[in-house]
Amino acid sequence: MEARFHIAYPGFTLDVDLHLPDKGVTAVFGPSGCGKTTLLRCVAGLERAPRGFLSVGGAVWQDESRKLFFPTHKRSLGIVFQEASLFPHLSVRKNLEYGMKRAGNTEGDGFDAMLDFLGIHALLDRAPDRLSGGERQRVAIARALLTRPHLLLMDEPLAALDVKRKQEILPYLERLHDELSIPVLYVSHAPDEVARLADHLVLIDNGQATASGPLVETLARVDLQHAFADDAGVVIEATVAAHERDDLTRLEFPGGKLYVGHRDKLPGSRVRCRIHASDVSLALTAHDDSSILNVLPATVQAVAATEIPSHVLVQLRLPGEGAPLLLARITERSRAALDIAPGKEVIAQIKAVALLA
Amino acid sequence: MHSSLTAIWLTVKLATLVTVLLLFIGTPIAWWLSRTRSWLKGPVGAVVTLPLVLPPTVIGFYLLLLMGPHGPVGQAMESVGLSRLPFSFAGLVVASVFYSLPFVVQPIQNAFEAMGSRPLEVAASLRASPWDRFFTVALPLARPGMLTAAILGFAHTVGEFGVVLMIGGNIPGKTQVLSVKIFDYVETMQYEQAHWLAGGMVCFSFLVLLLLYSGRKKSAWV
Structure with missing residues (x-):
């Protein structure tokens, strides 16, 4: 998927040139007002960038150099908006049938399977105003997917939901991520959702794409951390290795192993976990008198300043082929005291691992 | 009494016809006003609203000039063999459409504006063409506004007086509507007959407004 847009508004200009994967979830991440929704609207054809080019899966939807522009209804896409956008005058069934x-x-085709997939069988004959926020979003997702689109656009689909509803709908989005064969553009300003759902990450800041790359690599970059502020951290894809006697689950990944609290996941299943930079501390020697369970030897790869002058961000490479990177946020004083610099061998002590899902 | 019934029947016929015409004319105007970014929005909106502030006699006067034997519309109609509009039922219909236009356009325009562009964008993403979106999403969602518009347009047409007098005169069975008939009764000192009609008008108007106000819990207008 190729997207180039230049569109100027009073006081704001969106100017992006993106090559995105034709499969998987691409998260478009950035603060509110950065232009990520405008980008999505350009892709949808709801805004027409005077200088624009868009091709999805080889089909060109917009090419202003040839004055080519497909209006939204001629594009094979589905959109899930932030707020409930079901037609209030139609039942759930009629909403689904509309598209x-x-x-x-x-x-x-796939009607029943889709209802099962999103758990909305029982809602078919209800009116949209009789549904909860989470149910409405699930129906909206089903409605979009039943048009068999070549691209799914999601504009902060969870932002209007409370924490409980978010938890209710996230598993469905995860299954979507696992089973959908079409590309998904997922606009969000919530790092948690991005870490959980995305394969590819685009960072937008002030109308510009500051980064675009695979999620795991992009999250570990030290030069982009201002985008995440306090939420800096990496995502590690691991395999459930075993459930141990004392109610701990052992995860393994190239480069080491991690222990997390027991989870109902079959050994062998793939999971994602997130390690916040502020949950990682560094030591020069391994302590066996520490309560910290997850301790990984690593090599310092880079050190970068953060938005807080007393703190630095340290990028660590774990040993082994294809091993992921870690980020640690430590004080500048500790960095100086331990003489931490690229190439230094350290021990990363991980205080908390968030298992996503 | 018989002439009163004739006036009532004529009034109902006029108001019904005008309301139907206004829904057809007013809806596209309201749609355009609610969606356009053109500079013409201001001027067109102002022209549509003019009858709201102008004395009916002013509208009647200019319509009379326009449709009369020396007016452009009158001459054009004559040249294609149509009878002149002033002092005819058709003339009343045309004048009433002008006069009641803002009462129909405004509630519909408000309904279109209140729904915002989101439902239409959703419909577009579900492959609905612009016409399709208008008929299957915009119109159904604007239904409360359309209902308000129809009621207001009907009631306002029933209640008009000045324009009717200017354009239609006072011809029984042809242009003598209720309001004019009451005027007639009062002028000829037939107060009892005047009471029946005037009192009936008060009741009718009250019922219409009651219907409107109790039925608009969910819909927003004006």
Whole structure:
């Protein structure tokens, strides 16, 4: 997928040139007002960038050099907006059929499977105002997917939900991530959602794309950490290795192992965990008199300043082929005391591992 | 009594016809006003609202000039063999459409504006073409506004007097509507007949407004 847009508004200009994967979830991350929603609207054809080019899966939807522009209804895409956007005058069933009919999915291909997938069978004959926020979003997702789009756009689909509803809907989004064969553009300003759902990450700041790359690598970059502020941290993809006697679950990944509290995941299943930079401290020698369980030997790869002058961010390489990077946030004083610099061998002590999902 | 019934029947016929016409004319105008970014929005909106502030006699006067034998509309109609509009039922219809236009356009415009562009964007993402979106999303969502518009347009047409007098005169069975008939009764000192009609008008107007106000819990207008 290729997207180039230049569009100027009073006081704000979006100017991006992106090459995005044709599969998987691409998170578009940035603070509010940075232009990520405008980018999504340009992709959707809801805004027309005077200088723009967009191709999805080889099909060109916009090429202003040839004055080519497909309006939204001629693009094979689905959109899930932030707030409930079901048609209030139609039942859930009619809402679902609205798009199916127009997209030519008249024989109802995958209708039942989709209802099962999103758990909305029981809601079919209800009116949208009789649904909870989470249910409404699930119906909106089903409605979009039943048009069998080539691209799914999600504009902060969880932002309007409370924490409980978010937890209720996230597993569905995760399954979507695992099973969907079309690319998804997921706009969000919540680092947690991004860490959980994305494969590819685009950072937008002030109308510009400051980074675009695979999630795990991009999150570990020290030069981008201002975008995440306090939420700096890496994502590690691991395999559940075993459930141990004392109610701990052992995860393994190239470069080491991690212990987390017991989770109901079958050994062998893939999981993602997130390690915040502020949860990682450094030592020069391994202590066996420490309560910290997750201790990994690592090599310092880079040191970078943070927005807080007394703190620095240390990027660490774990041993082994294809091992992920870690980030540690430590004080400048400790850095000087331990003489931490690129190439130095250290021990990373991880105070907390958040298992996502 | 018979002439009163004739006036009532004529009034109902006029108001119904005008309301139907206004919904057809007013809806596209309201749609355009609610969506356009053109500089014409201001001027067009002002023109549509003019009848709200102008004395009916002013509107009647200019319509009379326009549609009369020396006016451009009058001459054009004559040249294609149509009878002149002033002092005819058709003339009343045309004048009433002008006069009641703001009462129909405004509630519909407000309904279109209140729904915002989101439902239409959603419909577009579900492959609905612009016409399709208008008929399957915009119109159904604007239904409360359309209902308000129809009621207001009907009631306002029933209640008009000045324009009717200017353009239609006072021809029984042809242009003598209720309000004019009451005027007639009062002028000829037939107070009892005047009471029946005037009292009936008060009741009718009250019922219409009651219907409107108790039915608009969910819908927003004006």
